[in-house]
């Protein structure tokens with residue numbers, strides 16, 4: 438391990454910041470106190486601070502030297518609607534809200550990096566420290582991009598990081614291409630004709646639609662996708678009926694689709710429409726499909742993945758960087774930034790032992806031993822990318 442010494446010296450302070458943030462979690466677009474905490478510290482390091490982007494987003498700008506080169510480093514501010522059960526002294530003081538995804542750690546590490554980079558001044562260029570709201574479900578990253586993040590703060594590349602408690606502490610994992618999946622949702626409403634259950638011939642039973650559709654939708658992945666392409670179709674809700682002897686007039690199915698490529702996503706949506714229309718026609722009823730593409734796949738670009746690898750390897754050693762991790766079908770709204778700019782999103786291993794709680798678990802707590810590691814990664818990446826070159 439080759440940590441940046443200033444991050445090690447700062448570690449006790451980082452732990453205090455992280456525990457403060459953990460105890461005061463705020464959810465999507467309501468991260469006002471968190472944003473104020475971040476803005477205050479960035480200003481105290483001498484950075485130019487911009488607030489209000491996507492509501493509670495914050496961007497800190499560090500300019501050193503005369504180069505016009507710039508990169509962005511991104512962390513997320515938001516917590517989840519979870520009742521914390523960690524029992525820790527710094528457990529959430531906000532009932533029903535919790536930093537169960539480690540965004541408190543992400544925010545702290547990026548703040549630490551900002552302080553150290555500002556102190557060392559070993560770059561020639563600009564670093565944009567991006568603190569985005571609402572990573573969970575609400576697409577705060579998308580809103581920042583739509584509100585002109587990359588126009589207001591021009592940069593050639595953007596980098597993201599997520600703690601990964603199922604991977605060993607002190608390791609990194611990254612790959613070029615997709616690392617996290619695209620996340621779509623759907624709702625199918627089939628409308629038949631209600632009837633007395635004993636006289637089913639007088640109605641058109643939408644329960645039949647549901648039973649056939651759930652099975653048929655599972656054939657998309659098994660029969661329509663190339664066996665080496667990945668996709669998931671999950672029906673997660675079925676709503677219909679109120680009592681024993683009445684055939685309901687309507688059934689509602691809802692669920693989620695995951696994929697890594699646009700081609701697979703298009704194929705799944707197209708086949709879903711055919712199946713829904715076909716089964717509705719078979720049973721002489723109508724059905725509608727509402728298909729909504731929420732988060733795109735998180736796709737790393739080639740050159741920036743090499744840059745991220747160089748930084749991670751400099752900190753934890755090349756042998757501790759997995760360059761071929763199996764991608765994960767969960768999704769990440771950093772994907773919207775990667776659609777607009779080349780960049781790389783990495784997983785930083787934070788496992789404590791075999792019983793480390795997973796992300797979104799009510800007992801989850803960010804691994805404080807990794808704060809200096811993550812901050813060192815950011816400092817190293819920025820100093821490598823914006824190295825003061827001899828002319």
Ligand SMILES: [Zn+2]
Pocket residue numbers: 537538573796797
């Ligand atoms: Zn999460």
Ligand SMILES: [Zn+2]
Pocket residue numbers: 538539540572599
């Ligand atoms: Zn997260």
